[in-house]
Amino acid sequence: MMTSNDPLHGKTLEMILTYLxxxxxxxxxxxxxxxxxxxxxxxxxxxxxxxxxxxxxxxxVEELYLSTL
Structure with a gap:
């Protein structure tokens, strides 16, 4: 099984925005x-x-999210 290296993988825009x-x-x-x-x-x-x-x-928005992780 492949796992994605993309930290946004599986995250919806709504999840990201709600988190921010x-x-x-x-x-x-x-x-x-x-x-x-x-x-x-x-x-x-x-x-x-x-x-x-x-x-x-x-x-x-995605870049800001990544910078807070």
Whole structure:
């Protein structure tokens, strides 16, 4: 059986975002990654919608997640 070396393997975007919000809170998350969905009336649902459509923002979220591990 192959195991993936990818630390994001098996992690959904929702799991990653939820972890980051619990770790930083919305306010700090919005300061670290300055995107509207984190700074203006943030929610997991609206942020997921934006991140799924916006590859550069999703990449920043994934990179931040990896840096906290």
């Amino acid at each position: 919000v619990e770790h930083f809170g919305w306010e700090d998350l919005g300061r670290i990654i300055n995107i509207n969905c984190f700074t203006n009336n943030p929610s997991i649902k609206s942020s997921l919608t934006f991140l799924r459509k916006t590859p550069w923002a999703r990449k920043k």
